[in-house]
Amino acid sequence: MVNIKFKINGQKKALNIHDDMTALAVIRSLLKLTGTKEGCGIGECGACTINVDGKAVNSCLMLGAQLDGTTVVTVEGLAAKDGLAPVQKAFIENHGVQCGFCTPGILMSVNALLQEIPDPGHEEISKTLAGNLCRCTGYSQIFTSVKEAARLAGQGDQHG
Ligand code: FES
Ligand code: FES
CATH class of the missing domain: 1.10.150.120 ([2Fe-2S]-binding domain)
Known part of the structure; x- marks a missing residue:
């Protein structure tokens, strides 16, 4: 197990995850942010794209442990309180x-x-x-x- 701390959609998170979990699994299965989709699971389709420190990343190719210390935005975090992006x-x-x-x-x-x-x-x-x-x-x-x-x-x- 590995402990990770990161910020996602403006909220701080501290999680204990399995070493081999992908960032996609952390986001969908642990945090229940299911707007991020799993298509191919091998970096081909882009359905799992999130923003990590301002860059677009295929979350199926990223280990959950690599989220440690980052700032993440998923599709759930795009809109502001007063309207859509x-x-x-x-x-x-x-x-x-x-x-x-x-x-x-x-x-x-x-x-x-x-x-x-x-x-x-x-x-x-x-x-x-x-x-x-x-x-x-x-x-x-x-x-x-x-x-x-x-x-x-x-x-x-x-x-x-
Ligand atoms: S699920 Fe297809 S690129 Fe990640
Ligand atoms: S795959 Fe259906 S809208 Fe793009």
Whole structure:
């Protein structure tokens, strides 16, 4: 067993976990934050993407022990108390969501992208989304949603 302390969605956590537990298992099974999805479990689909210290990470490839000392945001932590984050609003308004299984991971990847590059071009968006598989949308609405999220965030909607 290993003891870890970290912050997730603004809350401090101290947990005793098995050495071989993934960060994904810690988040879903121990903390019951089931917005983060398990798809492939081998780093291919991006459904499990979370933000760790501001970077998008596949939580299925990260050991739970590596969460120690980090600051984590999951999809449950994106919205502010007074409303949805720009990226969430943009995906709803531009039909970037169909079945929704890929959506939490995509939101976390896009959130990290917009924090690094506030007005990303097609290539930057494409590179970011390369790690997130969506079998429903054909990606067109997702690209539109990302551009709209950048526009909303640029207008001063700072949530997320
Ligand atoms: S579940 Fe982690 S990348 Fe697919
Ligand atoms: S909306 Fe269904 S997998 Fe992306």
